[in-house]
Amino acid sequence: MTKKFLNPYNFVPAFPRERLPEELRDAPPPGHDLLRPEPDRWTGRIGVTLTVETPLLLPDTARPTPEHEPGHLVYPVRMRDGRPHLAQTGLKGMLRSAFEMVTNSRMGIFEEHGERLGYRRSAEEAQQVRPVVLAENRTVVLLEEAKLPSYPDEGQPVTYPDGSYPQHRDAVVAVIRNDRVLRLARRQDAGTLRGPEAANEKQVTGFLYITGRNIDGKKYERLFYKTENTKPRQLDEAQWDQLAAQWEALIQNYRDAHDLAEILHRQKDNGGGKARPTEWLGKEPGRTAWSPHLYEHHVEDPDRIKEDKYLPFRTALMCWARYEENRITALYPVKVSRDLYAYAPRDLVDDSLLPASTFEQLSPADRVFGWVAADASGRRPAAYRGRVRIGPVTCCQEAEQAVRSFPGDGMPLAILGKPKPEQGGFYLAESRARPDEPVGERTARSGLYKKPQTLRGRKTYPHHAGLPETYWEEPEGNGDPTQIPLDGVRFREFRRPRKPGQTGGDKQTAAEEQRDTQNRSIRGWVEPGTTFRFTIEVRDLDTVELGALAWLLSLPPGHFHRLGLGKPLGFGSVRLTVNPDNTELSSGEQWVSYYRSLNGPLPTADAEHTLKKAVETFTALGERSRALGTVLKTFLAAARGNPDLPVHYPRVSAPGQSPSAPTPPDPDGNSYAWFTENQRSGKNGIQPGRGRALPPLAPKARQLEIYEKGDPSTEEDGRKKKGNKGGAPRRSNRGSHQGRGHRGAGGHGRRR
Template sequence: MTTGEEGFLNPYTFIPAFPRDALPDAFGDAPPPSRDRLRAGCLTGRIAVTLTVETPLLLLDTTRAVPASTGEKDHRVYPVRLRDGRPHLPATTVKGMLRAAYEAVTNSRFGVFEDHDTPFGFRREAGYALGMVPVYVAGEGTLFRLRSALFEMYDKESGENLYPDGDLHAPVHMERLRAVIKKTKNGEKVVDFAPADSSVTLTAERGEKVVSGIAYITGPNVERKRYERFLYLPPGDKPSPLPLAREWKALAENWESLIRNYRAAHDDDELRRRRTPDGLPAGPDRRVGDGPGRLAWSPHLHDENHLRLRRSAICYARLVDGGVDRLYPVLIPRDLYPVAPAELLGEGLAPAPSYERLSPADRVFGWVAPKGAGVRPSAYRGRLRVGPVTCEGTAAETVDRFEGDGLPLAILSRPKPQQGRFYLAESRQRPQRPIKDGTPKEELYAQGRGLRGRKVYWHHAGLDAGKHWRIPGAEDPAQAPAGGRHREYARSWKAPDDSGRLTRDRRRHETVPGAEQRDSQNRSINGWVRPGTVFRFTVEVRDLDEHELGALAWLLGLPEGHFHRLGFGRPLGFGSVRLAVDPTGTELHTGAEYAAYYRTLTGGLPATDGVKVLDEARRVFEKEAAASPALSTIRDAMLTVSRGDPALPVHYPRTRPDGFPPGVPAPPDPRGRNFEWFTVNEQDEKSPRIRTKRSLPGLDATTPPLRIYPKKALPEETIRKGANGPRRKGGNKR
């Protein structure tokens, strides 16, 4: 294996969800059966199930979490959830796992699909700025074009502000200034300035001019940023409004939607609850360190004056055939896709709109009408119940514990459905086919596309269980491989600085011994349920036909070496569990048998072989699935994911450090820079050995796996460098 050829599986993938109009009749929409009687040929009874833990199971008691004694104050340490001295697995957790799998295997409607009716945003490429010009909003529908000059604000080496508190005037965002402008080979540049209302005289030398304008200060929001911008109308020019390519109302509505999208990408803690290295509160416009989340935030992210286009506002206009087509807050902006995810789902897969149109999972597990549907009945209880779940062993026998502040877990990535390359299919009719590699980013969420389906997590196959789940005491658990794989579940120790340097043998990232990272991005655990632990529960079913029961039987009897996923931390490898039917506690009878029993009220129900009944129902389901292209594709996909691939490690995308030896697996970056892979993936790579703009591969093995990219210089804001900084004459005195 050479640099750039290291394959991996992303922790999540998708079970395809097909349009439901071509499914066999038994899997279509219908009202649930009446509860007033049992149907003669349908089955009612109890299925006993054993659940065996394959990889450590995280059953965390969120109500008893406590702050860690070290690290940030928002960090929490979670104990194992216990009841009566045994690990407690709630029946609702098991039912949720079964429901999700049942929805997938029967290609049912989504039980929940909320908050997906707003288009996602995406970052435009730097070249998009070539069609942008700064404008001044003189009134509703009236935009005047401005000229732009570079304004040196930050030291090019340290990034420090050139105008700290002191006797130099520090311009602020939207402040009116007078400035001396000089032409350079890279454009115009401010060489001197003063507040517009000051009495300071500015002198223009040969080739320079004095103009009046506005400082457009977005703050130190980019590493090694050097310039802000000064916007002005050329003296003597008579401004004329720019023509509009779209109605003003549409431009204004799009602006507000875009700003809301910008803000939705960040929570309040990121913007307003930051602290300086000294522990003091810091506003969103202040830089508190290096790296993501520590730079300053641009004004449009936190200043309420930017939410709507107001008179005297400054922004950037995108010109199409000379007319204004879009307005943006910055030169290289985010933008909104033309369609929302809900538009790509399709009516047949959306949550059931009424009682008469329930899909198989709704009829078996229950249904609640979508919020605001206003229909009656508005809910259905379902015909399946998971009984209490009991653990066979005590906590002393089944729980591995971590003393003190526990084990810091790796950072779990947030869902990023705006990453269309991972979430979208080429079409709604073929959800198993990802978007073609190389598709431009702006063409991802578009009419005609489809969603990939239901998110599921790979079983982490090929682990050396004896080493992988054992924490070494004297070395960084995330940097030290175990049986050829890294412990993706453990958080690396802290890096000594932000350089990302490697150890002397260049096989790991250098970290500070024992410096565990505990902050608001991750959590710690006091223990887990160890592999081999057995839980038992029953599934009570009522009046299920052979197709409904057959799908459940298939899920309860996956082939050997296939696992369901349960509990917290599934992307990190936790929670692979094996289900099996226990014949001794399984009893199933038909409605006709129950009717005969109730007619006589003597004797009992006839003895039946519950496992045989389940096997017959499973064969009915498998026959229907084999005859349906959609259901057979889904079945094969579920088997692939639940089996895993022992040849490939499972982890979030990351880049390979410079100078790493060929053939050595790349470890996780202790600085937490998974975003670098996605940044590289959007670049146009000319090397024939490195494919970029990759989509999440499908499950049919027709496309190569994702690769760890070699680390490369990441693109930054395009900055035109001028010749010299401002002269800072006496005119800059306060």
């Protein structure tokens, strides 16, 4: 039984533009005041037929129906005049995105990528940190740490003599043994503390560092304590400023990962009222306690907070510090913390691919589809109207034939994963010169987002090829449709699994559907086989521009564009074909002849012949340019898909699951577990067989595989180690919901 799978998204590489054929380089666009008279300039219209291959989602987001579950919405199909309505803007966006790819144009939009991304440091890296206190006068004190038993998994938590629980940043005296707290008291109550009673016990003074029960299975908090060798050190101004900037950026990165409401406005079960951020409501994501650095200066109860701002160090700051070569190089709020990559995504993109800032920098996609200068750029002119226009779109079938409806509460869609550029192994290539080659395997997270690496290119969603005929049908019986294998390897990935009825082993799901803020439901979709017709009006396109557009409208059989919501789930594969009967094109030379006489019909060219020759001219550029040839091959590979492998988000199989059994979608939706397993490390870094990068869309690429959850650790030669069975990744509120969908239509995450 194969464990191989295709990721729902991949990339069409984006090469530096300086060495592209001259026709595809930057240039000012033609004016709109006249048509150029050359014989290779084309104006007219192209008739197009769009045929739906896999169900097309056209949700009417303006008319959602609230569901019983708070925050869950159900969308009907968008209709006009009794037929499904496909907006012209959606078609134009699809065509522009594809045109950008195949002409290796500049990116039309590349915002919000100037900040460094964060990643979770490994447990091994966490051993390099020390507890510290930093004060306002640029002094730092290195401390020692002791474990404070705090939660039921470790037996009886250590409390104060009066039975009250320790609080974050409390000043205390404590008795410790082997760096574990046995008993403690507030510093002002030191006289109530029973002192050391054995030779291996000692009394210390320090501060409590309590980040809360932010992870399932957590046992300890920490005591930061002083020793005889504890002495303050003075940091120079440059080092202090560097640490302040690093801390500010890291904390902001943590906080950007969450809506404040999900921290401050949680509700207890059974109408128990509002829950504090520090409260443990359960082990599920979002229900564990939240760490203080995520909310401190937002909390409404100031008595819980002894520091009202996290930056710059206006009051003493307790945290963890990376200590290298007798120097503090970074600060962290928790021991196993996030860290920031060395460079932001924008820093790794070649300047020739960034959005144009002047007319002279416009690439083919800008000149054909239009351009708007970046906000507040102050450029004049600040925009250019495109030279293509999508005409009205008409559905050729009535709703009874074109739309499949889902009664009742509709069908719950699977969670759409939030984009995760933090997973650099999926988003990065080795160099700008070879964006088609992913970063090397077994590259540690700390080795990502470094020069000369670059972004892979433009995201694309490969067609889900080879689906069984019954894939989109509801099976008979009361079983969960997502847990029933169809052809030995595929499952219905588009539907949300029902609630898990048990955990561990081969999970069984209950009868209750999962409808919450993570996903959306639909009341219908546009059926495969439905057709739409529209026109593309073109003005003054040169032969290469027309050829690139015509190439997109005449892909080989079995190749599809992607349109609408839910593309990662297989929805929205559509085929475009030119309708010759509704296509008319005239050259600039023919327009000149027409305007000279004004007493006859406008001469037109043989449209089929013109488009065919234009396509040949465009594809010839791909034969001359290795970069453009690679782009076109990759685009076609995505449009074709791979019928031999299932397409789904990364996931792991349950512990103990038979190796020969296929792995169904996880009812908990925890795709982050695969990324945890992918980073599993051994004595000498990431284990062999792990650290996989996203393979390119190439025939001989080694594909990704489903891992077993909690696979035993292995030696460097790949042999399994005795003992040390690893363990399932734990869920936490330390600051990242990896793998969970984000709020939005259909659970769609924020766009890059």
